[in-house]
Amino acid sequence: MQSSGRIDDLLPSILRHENVSRVSDEGIYILDRRLLPFERKEVFCPTWRECVSAIKNMVTQGGGPLEVALNAIIHTSRTAPGELKEAVEALSLSRPTNTTMKREIAAVYSGYERGGDIERLCMEVFNRYDRYYDLMSDIGESLINDGDGILTRCFPEHTFMLSCAKARRNGKRIRVYVPETRPYLQGAHLTEPCLREMGIECFLITDAMPSHFMREGKINLYMTAADLAFQSGIVVNKTGTLSDAVSALHYGIPYYAFSVSPSDSSEDIVIEYREGNDVRRIGNVQIASEDATALYPCFDIIDPEFVSGIITPEGIYEGNSRWNRNR
Template structure:
């Protein structure tokens, strides 16, 4: 008696392992797992694929997976777990059963297929034959030392190593941390800043990955408390904790899940850096003088590097950024390392340099941007934005991403650091201890002073952010 295609799929599903999209998300960055895309090449060209997936035509499975076949592919002789998928899960069910029949043992398929993967927010590469934004722009060859991800923070042999930005550019050293509290103290003591805190923090979770959910939650809370304004850090920590919780539920290695999630986030972020940098580089004109503030991280630096590579002659003006001198110690040396002229100025010079006509654009990073367009960044950003506005100089702020919990400026908690830090510069006292002082670390620039926010959707008006799905 003939069978329907549905009956064949149902029979196959009864004999094979099926995993959910959530389970697949945990496995996507595991080097011991190979995803196999069974869709037609035209589907891959039109829709893209899961990052790192191996493509195999559905009709070749019995031949490619059979060691006795003249068409045998050695990839199926590895010890990896294979995850087959198609568009909706029908072809992959039949292919998984066929592969199982010819001897492939460690195999499953993803229920719902690529369609469900996309619907539930799974990562997707560019269409077949395309490159990721970071690869397309060649950004890793352009990055100066201090923003190379491996030099920002990494986990090795039970410890977290953080690039000590306090010592750069005079030394390129890693600060060693043996506990979560060590990492928290390093973040609080400004060993790192910008994107450094979140990268150090998520790697710190690996130190307690085998100690259970409560230990991970306690570590997260301790780390977030170090920099309450840095919502990027809290959001990244929550992403990693969600992956850890799912792994724990599924009986999968929590440490591996954390490691894989960190790598996945990092790859996405540097792709987004490339997209934003390209958008800003296209706005920069030949001959521009560019004022910045504090340390703009990879996005800002790459926009200058891409503009230079495009043949544009630019000059950067970099306030020193007291009391930790990030502009002098990080920004100016990084720009110089990229072969771009950088003029170091003191924090009270921008208005004068603008009046002289040397500045054409003011560009900074942002620790966060509210949905209604307020830019929160290093203290001093706001006064420069007002001055730029008065001199008809457009101000552009790089967004790191969207935080829907920060709708207006009232949702921002400005971090007040120890006033003693203001009474010194790089450890050298500049006044007596009895002098009063204040150190609000950030300020908030209203959208009226912001010409554009640099997002993954391009350079957009701060008033339109609420209409953009992804920044």
């Protein structure tokens, strides 16, 4: 799968489809984001089963699991069509918070059961999301003013990167503040190198620093992706997003989250807890005693009062109308 020509030239290299995941006769290849920016290697998955493990083990994240799942379905349809239902079910459960992946591959399988061509159905999802990213980044770009200092969190992927690229293309001078994002350091390993590759001024900071720069007036816009978003205005995103949003509200800074399709119900939010060892270590470096009891909730729930709006392909769901006067 090649990236859409309209957005391809604006995206950093690791977000182009062929560099996220690709399918061959032998299996599925996934760019191992855990090794970036120091090594560029692919994880090879001969079947959908290894893809499930790769998603669980954070080989890729954000929009990556959906692309891996689609490629796994394509490969399974070619090599073991009798396992398609089992594959779809297992892939759906591989990342509990990624309801977008679950919804999209369930729809693909449903279309297949009704007689649709499964490869065509998968390609339609790839193409539709490229259109979504283009539309959402047009909206994101419109919210960015010349001279803005923008805070993000974790790896905000296509929509944020494209928003910044389009702002720069339109002559807007911007700078981006990038928290490291422990424990996997997606900010340090993915976001900052991508922005630098795109020629956008950016600063790597530690996770505790955003409030400092807000108080100094260096940050005046906060934008992130959303692992989950709801029409009620609730956003679920990487741990650290809530504290940033609270500080943003305090300092009068609007917070926008990107979401392809906010859900209508937030009753069944499941916050994934991962291994405490991820907190006791940074990579392979031990930073705390093995006897330390460590907690690692992967995501924050950001209440609507802290959310200025949720950017979707159709427009902006406005949560906190207090920010309407500011942008």
